[in-house]
Amino acid sequence: MTDLARTSDHVAALRALLGERSVLIGSDMAGYEAGARHSGGRAAFVMRPRTTADASAAVAYCVRHKIHIVPQAGNTGVVGASTPDATGTQAVMSVELLVAPWELDLENRSVHCGAGLRLSELNARLEPHGLFFPIDLGSDPQVGGMLSTNTGGSRFLKYGDVRRNTLGATVVLADGEGTVLDLSSHLRKNNVGVDWKHIFIGSAGAFGVITEAVLSLERRPRQSAVAILVPSNGESMLPLLLALEDDIGPFLSAFEGMSRESIVETIAHQPTIRSPFSGRTVPDYSILCEITRNWDPREDELPISEMLEQSIARVWETGLIEDAVFGPPEEIWRLRHTISEAVRLAGNLVAFDLAFRRSDLMPFLARMRKDLGKDLPDIRVCDFGHLGDGGVHFNLVVPSVGGQPLDPNFERELRDRVYRIAVEEFGGSFSAEHAIGRKNQRYYDAFTPAAVVDVATAVKAAIAPGAIGAARYHRALNPPVPQS
């Protein structure tokens, strides 16, 4: 039987299980084959289950027929993990229709919801109750993708990542039965052995498909104040963060860095964004500093904008700040959230998602600027990111010659060089918050200790032997028996 005939048999069988419109083929698949920052994939077909039971039946079918499944949620991932490869043999399982249940427990501040719910929709439903899911980023992912990538974002400093805010999950394991693992607990305290949900959070769908989640919710901030701070120099960045933490502690909700190059490129390529430094030169580095309070303004209390101004004035005394700019919070945040897309228009972009101990971040940036300046002076470093938690989007813009794309060999050499310094010299992470996919698998393979790969291989073989996900943490299962 030809591959094509086999595929149409599979489509017919899966349509019988899931319903006609729940299995897509042909041009209907286009939106599922290319991702936010990658293209070139080709799917055999796309499955869209509406319930955990349907997802289980479809996973079992695919595993038994050795069909590689690529789980997909909002498809905003940037490491080439949410879309199929170019072979046309992998099947996408989109959870976009899996939006039920919706069980909101206001007293417990938790919600049990489907993996296909968009973050924007989740927060719109929570807003009337004064609650929100405290993950903030420039894209609009779905719950299943957020768990699978363990999304970080701009308010990590105050609220942590998705892992910290997840109470439970329901997962369909990639085995021949499509085993449903119901870990949908609403409990915050539950020390009854291994907390299994954690092996599915941040592991990019390598062990199964997350179909439901129980999320811990926070009270929505009711007041916020934002300022852009200009540190007196690169070395004062960390002391400035520590001074603010000392001074306003738990009110501090964001400490986001923006290099001069990243702001300049954003203003140049996004006409709707204005420079916050009107008329003045954009400084080498700026910090978006935000404080929030989650109650309404009170008469007997200092307005939050004055609270921030007074805190900055106290820290100013230490000589760590050179300038401070205040403005409408929405406008300042719009600048910050636009950088990521704007720098892509500046030339050929080679983007790195790195994390360091907080004390190593600025020395790494200084070292790289000096290093690259010596032999690659045309490359512009347009870094920005979550400095408060040691994360940086280290973006290199390589001038485009006649509109030509970057030479893949040059890009690989550049990546190898930056990652080696970040990981081996500075003890950093090559994937701070975007998880693992085809784009950075090479570095997982290079930097992961053999003992960790052994554990991943044993877990994979034991609970999820089916082919699933784009990331590979394990050695090939069932390797060929060596000939004697």
Ligand SMILES: Cc1cc2nc3c(=O)[nH]c(=O)nc-3n(C[C@H](O)[C@H](O)[C@H](O)COP(=O)(O)OP(=O)(O)OC[C@H]3O[C@@H](n4cnc5c(N)ncnc54)[C@H](O)[C@@H]3O)c2cc1C
């Ligand atoms: C403009 C922009 C800004 C961004 N900013 C940030 C940021 O600040 N912080 C950050 O962390 N990320 C950021 N991202 C990256 C991305 O938005 C996040 O990684 C997001 O959480 C991915 O969720 P998604 O629903 O789009 O998942 P997808 O892209 O669909 O999938 C991501 C991964 O999860 C797997 N997966 C998806 N659904 C499931 C499921 N149900 N079960 C098992 N595995 C599944 C996929 O196979 C893939 O490996 C940004 C992206 C863009 C485009």
